[in-house]
Amino acid sequence: MTATTSANKSFFGKRFLTDLAENKKILIINFILEILGLPIITAVILTMIKISELEEKFPDSNYEDTYLIIIPFLLLGIGTFCISMFLGIVVSLFHFDYLYRKPIVDMHYSLPLNSSQRFIADYFSGLCIYIIPAIISVITSIIIYVSGSSVIENTDLMKAFPVILELAAALIVGMVMLYTISILSIVFCGSTFEAIYSIIAVNVMIPSVIACIWFAVISASSYGMVFENIVSSPLFTSTSPIGAIVFIYIFMFESLPASLNDDKLQYFNSMFIQWIIVAVIMTVVYFAAAFLLNRFRKAESVSKPYVYKAFFYIIFGASVFCIMSLFISNGLSSIPAVIMCAVGWFIMEVITRRGFKKFWTAPLGFIATVIGVYMICGFCDLTNGFGASRRVPPAISVESVTFETEYDSSVLPYDIKDIKFRDKDVIKAVTALNKEAVNRHFSFDDYDYEYIDPAGTSDAYDNSITVRMNYHTYYGTNVARKYEVPTYMLADVASAILTSDEYADYASEQIAYGIINGSGYTPSPNNAYYTDLDSALKSNHSFKCPIFNKLHKISLTTAYSSKEVQEIRKAYAEDLKNMTASDLKESNVYCYISDFWVLDSFENTKEALGVDLAPIDITTLENNSSDYYSSDGFSISKYPTVYFDVKESFEQAQDRKRRPFSIFTGYYGYYDHSDNNRYAKLDTIVHIFPLDRNFGYSSYNNYDTDTTLRINSYLEDLIEVAKPIVIDEKPVAVISCEGYQLYIIDTPENRDLIKKYFKN
């Protein structure tokens, strides 16, 4: 017994070593490709970083020739790297050729090996041929990276070293997965064409089916769901080599810059750990499946197109599912998709059956698949996408959140989308907003709305905004949602964001950029546009900066040294960090630098700016020369009626009993915008950042055309009480000055003041 066991072991080892020896040519080719791949890419990227560093240091020198030399190397590196990755398929085809080439079956199966020894030895010898050169290549690249990073002065590339190691590990795991899936595909097949075709099909089908199921889910439960969410889900990224490429891409472009900026989010670690655990488990599952199927596979199966016929139906069923579910989920007629799939199905049946034998069974398989697709889509629809859109991650599970408003809005700057807020108040406010949006959509009847007809209201306008939140959880998952909400619902989120430390760091940097670039004034008084704050501040330049008053008109232009800019930045950050939600709501704006306001309460910033702004001279204001359609000059208008669109989905319009109305549309849904929309009147708004409107408002006096500017003492008072920051308050009038607005809040005193202004 012992002798037999040791003989078995030695035969496994012999098979393994023989395989390595037999395939040394491909090993050498792979080694050459690997050495020409990643190490060259690494060296070229480091060289480019060094050149850009030199370009900043010596801007007068010409580096074009250097780029011309290194770019071809980069292309060579990328090309050979891609080919070496692709070798995973080639190696698997070479190592398991006896599974699809009839003449060599006897030679391999008659050797003194059992099927397990043969499979495992072949698997691991192929893996060594594919992976060992890759590991050597990765180690070489890391050595190049470590030694190269010492000559780069501006950036401490070693900060990214752990991320580089994680990326290397992800690359290797992804390669092992590609190799294993390729072998699994070959085990199913008995001929060369089907083996090659199946490898491609399986690699494409796994991510495609997951994406299409996700698409069916979000189509059935569209409210707030974002398709891109699936791309960062481990379900998508950890289950296939294509998913692994997506993961590496996302991880590289998110985690690498974050690590260089000392942004050590646990999310990235969790994301990586979660990904690699799932990816390794999936690879083991693929290996186990291939191993077991190979055990049950018979030698005589070689030359059959598919050894396991079910595999053929899985591949083509998946293809049919992907095509048809896209049609169904998009609300298109599925008949053309059925016809298209039927043609493809029958062609493949003819190829795989090698003729028309028992061809009558082909329609049965196709019909069963089509029914299956309809059932899956129907099930998604019936379960409302498994209730996915109702789910909001608990605030306690969220490590950070990003919040994005569509383009620059009057609520928050668009650029804050890149800030990962870890502030607990921000996370709570965003999840609360999310919950409210979900409640208002799904429990529509619990809320009362006053409906208006904007067509009959000449000055009404839509006060809604599209927002998107991305939650990064402690578990390494990424949950994204997108809603259209009225601005008043953003009051808490905006207050929480603007009083957070992350925003203070962002805004203080922006205000420093504002100063060095002339406050965004065109043409810049500094005759230059700086994109690198640190290097700009290292220079001895003096930066001229216009400072705008509350009406967003230049009050004065002053010059600051680098040191002063840094002090202003520091002071602004300090003031923002000290600012409370009530400060934000109560304080008025002292001045603007670029589009960033300095509040009356920002004593540190005011002191650092060291300017004394002149009071607004009302005699210099120019009368608005035109009407509603113009934003020229100065005008005081009645604050218009604002509303938001209570959109109704197409399905809901068809079946009003099920859910009479829905509110706050999601991104993906099918809406009938013609007849079913209703408009709910809003009482309050949120307006925080200046937004240059390209149209004016109706005049205050009963919508007539009285836009005459009255220069009187009440005007000064009105400008004094007017404020550009409104958080969940109701304005009664709006002062428009060349497209920028200040709001007069609806109080008895303010109404009285307005009356007096118009009477005089």
Add this chain to the structure above:
Amino acid sequence: MIELKNTVKKFESFKALDGVDLKIEKGTAFGLLGSNGAGKSTILRLLSGIYKQDSGEVLIDGSPVYDNVSVKQRVFFINDETVQFGSFTLKRLKNYYKNYYPNFSEEVFENLRKRINLPLNKKINTFSKGMKRQAIVIIGLACRTDYLLLDEAFDGLDPTMRIIVKKMLVDAMLDRQLTTIISSHNLKEINEVCDTAALLHNGKIVFSREIDSLKGEVHKIQVVFPKTPEGLPVEYTKEDIAATGLEILHFERSQSIYYIIAKGDEDTVKAAFAPKNPLLLEMIPLTLEEIFIYELEVLGYDSNDISK
């Protein structure tokens, strides 16, 4: 010893072996005969562990073959393909098999190679079909396994090489009690090399016995019977002759001469015909080829029927 017990092997709905029982003693040179698709190659693939039987048992020295490394180590199978080693040189092929067969003898390999003068470092796909056969045969013999299975072993060999290869096989059998199983359509070669043979038809064993005894048990008989008192030739039918107790494989009459192929030893045949007082009774021993043809004819596999 090799044993197949009630072995069934199906390829989808086609039954390649249908309850085959077969015993092959150690040291035997065993010939597998049979029509195309009879199941000869299937038996060889079952014995070399390539195929797994659907039911029954396939045993070598009492142990099942399939997935059994220690048994497979003692069996070498040479199939009728010649393309599988194309990319190898003879040296590489030798080293490849040497890894798997612990009794591999470099000495035997070199002796045999020199005898047939095969180049060591040329790629096998540059060899002729016969050379490829020779190459794998000398490797099979150099592996020094207890069992050597050859499927259409002499296919592609020129007459001189056939003699050399046959001599190699015979030498190995004599040297170390090698059990050889040869499947071939060339019955002359089986006749020359094998001492025992089995005939397969439609997945079943028709007979399995020593060739010499087989030859002694089937006879071609020429017989002439006396005329009737009226002077007319006596007319016997196949059934009349079979009524004597003989198993008739073939029956033909030309004028007064009857040509009969019948089973049974010489004495039994003579005793069966004695009551009919034949004028002439001549018994000629059959070649293996003739036995093959007549046995299959009984089973409905004759050239006339097929061509119809």
